[in-house]
Amino acid sequence: MNRSTEQVLRDHLRRRRDGDLEGDLRVNYHPQVRLLSAEGVHHGHDGVRYLAGILRSYVEDGDYSYRQVLTDGDVGMLVWSGRCVADDIALHDGVDSYVVRDGLLVAQTIHYSSAPLDQHPDS
Template sequence: MIRTTRDVVLDHLRRRMRGDLEGDLRENYHPAVRLLSAEGVHHGHDGVRHLAAILRTYVQDGDYQYRQVLVDGDVGMLVWSGRCSAGDIALHDGVDTYVVRDGLLVAQTIHYSSGAIVDHPDA
């Protein structure tokens, strides 16, 4: 039985929270997946690994907050944020979109902004 878009996206998110990149690739990503981000266009499992390594320079696996998951047909969208383990950088405005066909992610777009966290003293 072919998994739904929701099934694939939710499994992807669970595996990433646990830091299971290789399991995520094996179970959820088509070998020829296309990825578009501010880092450029990447392809395949090595492209996913490359972009995941860049993201890990900002925030470790599991340090995400998934704020909204939307699914319509073969398209899914995730709204998320994160905070680096040192606590001085925040990732905000995170939005990933997914296209799922035959139970696998075949395309993904990735966008997030980062910035320093500034504590505001009480006035």
């Protein structure tokens, strides 16, 4: 499957918005993907599941706003935010970066901040 970086990222974002983590892993992530975040360095599909679980503890699947997707060759970047209504918490300053090779995500960095909704820059 020879997909562009943008095609991989768009499919990844669609599947995450739809709550299809396992489909996302199967179609878009290399089995040995490397992930770097404030939670440390993680590897493989289990690392993706772990970090997705942490994010899901703040925001349910589909409760995201994708603000900008940029790609250049095998590198991509997503700017995003999210909202957890139950706790009145907003996730902001979300920026993920990606490396795509042979149609699969092989590396990803993840960053976001949380704050009460009344302190969120978009309130």
